[in-house]
Amino acid sequence: MQITAAETSASATASTADIVLLPGRVALLPATATLLVADLHLGKAATFRSQGMPVPEGPAQQDLDRLATLVIETDARRLIILGDLFHARSGCTDGVFAEFAATRGRFAATEVLLVAGNHDRSVGRLPPGLGIDSVLRTHHEPPFQFVHEPGTPLPEPDCNEPFTVAGHLHPTIALRSPSGDLLADRCFVAEERLLVMPAFGSFTGGRRVAVGDATRIWIARDDGVVDVTRLARPR
């Protein structure tokens, strides 16, 4: 499985790699013009407010704008959301759904597929009119398997073990230089047959990943994506 990082959407669509990682914490499958995104956690701020904690909504609208721009720039025929699109039932106000529906309208020609995550399940049935074409637990499309949680078993045993693309973990990495510089950020994590996406939503936390000898790491930021495998591996 060839994974590469690209600086612009244009170079990504032209790439011959299997998976292209893009600035903005998304990935593109050029062969099928499929854009991958995970863990938006829309309505998280509203969830906080419903519990009496005063957090403004700001980031969600920006995240949605960013998403629409990326879909349009990459000319994606299909958008696969790898789970946790919405954060919690208590935060899913009409406004949150309306904002999503409006954004979705900006790329009406693109098919939208949601692989439901643990948060989505707690939200329950989504209202009609969001423009999500299908909601699945996992999506198997050789050579890929799209899931929310890495380690989700396959619906049926498969002789060719697929390459899994997942979200859920919100991976982050802390890079330390010998002289003591410390840089911590979100990242893509790839193992031999697994790619874990960074959380797309700005208002989400992260979890430090364990780095093994075969792990590959890319720092994933709004303004860039850089392979830091060599810096991240244990020394």
Place this chain on the structure above:
Amino acid sequence: MPPRPPPAARRRRPGGHATDDPWADFREWFTGRGWQAFPFQEAVWEAMRAGESGLVHAPTGTGKTLAAWLGAIARLDRPHESGVGLRVVWVTPLRALAADTVAALEAPLPGLSPPARALTVALRTGDTSAADRRRLRQNWPTALVTTPESLSILLSLDTAHEIFAALDTVIVDEWHELLSTKRGVQTELALARLRSLRPELVTWGLSATLANLGQAAAALVGPSRAATARLLSAAVPRTLQIETLIPEPMERFPWAGHMGMRLLPQVLAAIERAATSLVFTNTRSQAERWYDAIRQARPDWRSRIALHHGSVDRELRTAAEQGLKRGRMKCVVATSSLDLGVDFGPVEQVLQVGSPKGIARLLQRAGRSGHAPGAVGRLVCVPTHALELIECAAARDAAAVGTVEAREPLTDPLDCLAQHLVSVACSGGFSEANLRAEVRSTLAFANLDDASWRWAMDFAARGGPALAAYPDFARIKERFGRWYVASPAIARRHRLGIGTIAGDATVEVKWLRGGRLGTVEESFVSRLNEGDRFLFAGRPLVLFRFDGLTAWVKRSRSQAPLQVPRWNGGRMPLTTLLSDAVLDLIRDTTRPGARPAPELAAVRPLLEIQARWSHIPNRDTLLVERWRGRDGDHAFVFPFAGRLVHEGLASLVAWRLASRRPSTLTLAFNDWGFEIAGRDPLPDSARAWRRLFSPVGLLDDLVGCLNATEMARRHFREIARVAGLVRSGGRTDRQTQASAGLIFDVLAEHDAGNKLLDQARREVLERQFEFRRLVTAVDRIATRDIRFVETPRLSPLAFPIWAEFIQARLSTKDWLQRITDMAGELERAARV
């Protein structure tokens, strides 16, 4: 619980004696123990009975508790309309101390005459079970021992006015500990509330000696009553012996770091000669290391020594305290976790590992020894590197003269105010004008401006202007001119949040297969990646997973080097008083023909090397040394202003250097000076350095470097908790978990006018860098000579700073450049 006395009986004198001496009963109790009441104790009783408020200041173990408690009992004698309910509230800063305090208050009761004998004392802290709280609500004791947090929770109940309807007296124990903290502000607000409910309330604080006692009293009783507050000193003569261990022979090296352990044989000998010793260290990691070393050296003491610091599990700490009380301990190694609390009679001596860093602290710790009748307090300083000998000598000299530091109260912490507004709204609501007047009656908010008040109200009601678009959010609502809490659910969650005002964000360390190891600072764990290894409670561990609340660990079997947690707590800066004393001592020691004290005689050869290679700093000259190492340029600057100010100055200078040319500089600092190191050449003239310390644009540049180093963001956690922006503790709902840093980012971008961000910046300046002191230091530098010296080697004063390694980094490069630099570094390291 014994039955409460009938109202009729309670109207009699405490002793029930119809004599002219109102204190006969108390005196008798003292006599029965072979003691005699001190004049100051009687003065407190008189003042309390007369309805006066005030502050008692004295070293620990001089009978402050009995003075205030018997005074409060004497006040019970006044007839009371309701005759039932809570009469005395006793606030203690640490809930770990609360149980001891209950025991101390109950102790004299059986020896007093009948009405007092039947008084009841109970406990309510964050640890009190729900069942016990229910029982309390049904039957309030005469006296309740509680913490600032628990008192605030009681005041937020809608029955608060009933609970406190009969309250006569509030005693705040260890007021000096609360004074310059947010919990102190929480206490001030609670006291103002209680005074509104009970205008005749008598308030007393018990405090160690401070330089600003008048201010401490004003914070306690409110500035408008400050003039009438009594300041009573327990002028009890206590003999204190302070000595310093001096290494024999005094090696020229090491100048930093390890000398403390070399003194182990002398420390063991000191412990040997006393029945019970307390060994105080300044940091938890030091405590762990000393505990381990003593145990290894003396296996025969193994069952009689213990470790006591804030991260050790509660049960183990309690066992250590019990052992101390019963005299079963040979020695307990502790941090500031044992600074407070009831006295352990059997403790004969205190060993202070490392400089005490302040005179008040030296006295506090020394005061933990020698409480057996006729005993002498005894403190042995154990320097951990050569230069600490000077600090020990300076502290001893200052203590002998009787000077101590001040503790500055906080002003206008809006997070505390925001919390208080919701609390009062929970307890039956408030009218805005009345509450504003009440809040302004505290010292903390005496000068609160209208704009800040309105902002806090708006924040409590609507979450601030940025949330105006979300009418579904409201914590308090107005009805007929009064503000009430918006819903019972919000009140419930708010009360849960009140308990979390205290201190550092810590996470629990738990075994993956079950069982708890203790706590460690979140900032440490969040730097680790899964699979990283570290040392904790003497065990090598590997981090399996960190979920934001708990660090799940497994035992590590690998032999690779471990990281040691660096707990931030306890790294107190050297006080101004002490650093000036240090500079003067250095000057006096290096004068020709000087005849210094033994500590200084020992360190004199080192100072002579300093004079030869570089220069001896003094109050009139700022010393700047530059040393070119293989890895780049190093500059060492010695303002002698304490480690926090040095961190600020180092960041400031680094920021000013780096804003001229993008670069990454590493910083290190200790109490005497700081280091800046970088790959590019650093300024090489006194004039260039003077420009870097210019007072012009100081605040802007500091805020600039703050943004670069993200300190305000990290600091925001505490503010966010107090103001109710995030929750903490075991009951956190998973769906509302977010790091304060994340919320800081959201607010900074979408609610830039949020005053809590300003507060975070202000507080981080004051707390991280001691801003006021930093300004003084910069002004002082402006009038001083700058002496720039190129040194061929690390000088004796520079070495300890260099040995601190990297404390911080400041970079004006963007993230991509930093990654490129890191890769470059890695390559170079691989080639070597």
